[in-house]
Amino acid sequence: MRDLTSDTITPAVISTVRGTKDPRLAEILESLVRHLHDFVRDVELTEEEWAAGVDFLTRTGLTCTPTRQEFILLSDVLGVTMLVDALSNRRSAKATQNSVLGPYFRQDRPQYADGADISGGLPGTPLFFEGRVVNGDGAPVPGAGVDVWHSDADGHYDMEVPGQEDPAMRALLRTDESGDFAFRSIRPASYPIPGDGPVGELMSATSRSLMRPAHVHLLIEAPGFQRVTTMLFPSDDLYLDTDPVFGVKQSLVETYETHEAGEGPCSGQTDEPYTLLRRTFVLEPLPAR
Ligand code: BEZ
Ligand code: FE
Secondary structure: OOOOOOOOHHHHHHHHOOOOOOHHHHHHHHHHHHHHHHHHHHHOOOHHHHHHHHHHHHHHHHHOEOOEOHHHHHHHHOOHHHHHHHHHOOOOOOOOOOOOOOOOOOOOOOEOOOOOEOOOOOOOOEEEEEEEEEOOOOOEOOOOEEEEEEOOOOOOOHHHOOOOOOOOOEEEEEOOOOOEEEEEEEOOOOEEOOOOOHHHHHHHHOOOOOEEOOOEEEEEEOOOEOOEEEEEEEOOOOOHHHOOOOOOOHHHEEOOEEEOOEEOOOOOEEOOOEEEEEEEEEOOEOOOO
8 A cells, every 4th residue: 555646546545444343334444445445536625624624523522511512513504414304303294203303401300290380380371282292093102201302482491591590391291091291381582503612604604594483392211212303383483494403304393372361271260361382293103133
């Protein structure tokens, strides 16, 4: 392996991964080298551009902390997260589709009884959510774990709300014998993805909006079924077609109904107009082993 040229260096590098014991790792490395070298040749990457790329990736790593993952955000805005999801979770047309998990899920979420108010007392338009979890035949899935989390009326998650120490606008619920679950909270708003790091620079250099459409996140798990990591977007949101993380699917766009003050669902009385969101989630069985 001497005197390699821009034409001969690729097979030379690929030959060095041939000894990889794990065949899947060998396949991934070979393809990675091939695509990476083709990319460098394709754009005729200069030394300055190579250095800028190294600097960008270095700063992306340095921006990561235990509570911030700039590499996943980079994957999100480059569409890689949703691409991997699409390849890993091919579901039937009637099954509920996935979206991105995002960085705001918390393990330390409280468990709540059916119909509870999970807002933590934060201000906003009351939101009543009535959900049902079923299998592909429409039969209820009792005992499913349903995680929900969402932003407040200013687009902030609980950890971003000044003075908010305790978890709020998030809960772990469980479906009842009919596959139903319900909660009360406040209506979420659209919000920007973090723009103060290298991903923000990329977004600004490419004139892309940071704004995600408003949504309620849900993560549904039940034995024997594929986990569903999803979210529901209001049909009238301004940012549905420019989501920076490519998470919007038409099947996840819902009518957030507006109702006058009065008796809401979950026996909740409100003296102001409220939003009602109803949705059935269809789980796909785990593939047979
Ligand atoms: C979110 O929906 O919480 C989110 C997803 C991806 C990147 C940033 C935020
Ligand atoms: Fe979110």
